[in-house]
Amino acid sequence: MDAVEKKDSDEAIKDIIIPILSSFGIELVDLEYKKSGPKWFLRVFIDKKDGVSLDDCEKASKHISQVLDVEDIIPHTYILEVSSPGLDRPLKKIEDYQREKGKLVRINTFGPINNQKIFIGRILDIESGNVKIEEERLGKMEIPLSNIAKARLEIEF
Template identity: 55%
Template structure:
């Protein structure tokens, strides 16, 4: 089965269930071979995810996946929080992370550079405004559609 189709199907099953539990689906990953693999579901909520949240989602979603059976072979199923360096994928992720330190990789160079680290200053009109770390407060605007990957940076 095509990995993208599988991940999309798991998202279709998981999203309404998670919403009803007050949780957000952050990401679904499937890694492995055609005979066995690992399905990882990353969840989050305001204030952070508890072990109880992960156990509940694991139990409910496992039952739903058994019924729908989108993965026809043996697989390992894991549910966890996205961690401190969570990926930023949706527009809401960026809006919610204003003021935080992030790392952005672009699909095409901007000012001869593809990787930027700094403080997320704003997200509006489909643009991320970032105060660059190495630029001593210099701001850069990155169009949302040019972001290949973005993550929160861990701060101590």
């Protein structure tokens, strides 16, 4: 499966999964469909306002599995895993950054800013397509969403 096929496949899976999750008040945080050794895995990461329970994961898994079996859009036998995104959840959408204001984040950028590509700081705001953070060494700065390759919450102890 090449990169274009994978992207199309991921989008088709999301188009099926999102309405199922929404009907239970659950949000799709992330989706991974990849091969590990000889097996394919479909990992679905979910969340909701008050956090997800084991029952939420079981209910989502049951309904997703039933619909995907009927739609039959996945060309391989796969193992479905549904879970919460964890404490170090990825931030992908504007709403993710807004919800997590004040929290510590690690941002990897596509291109360098001030000669670096990894930033750790507190989320201050998001506006005009920029994430504003208080970076540990550089102070207040803005990072364009379009330059963010990956962003995750940092676990604080």
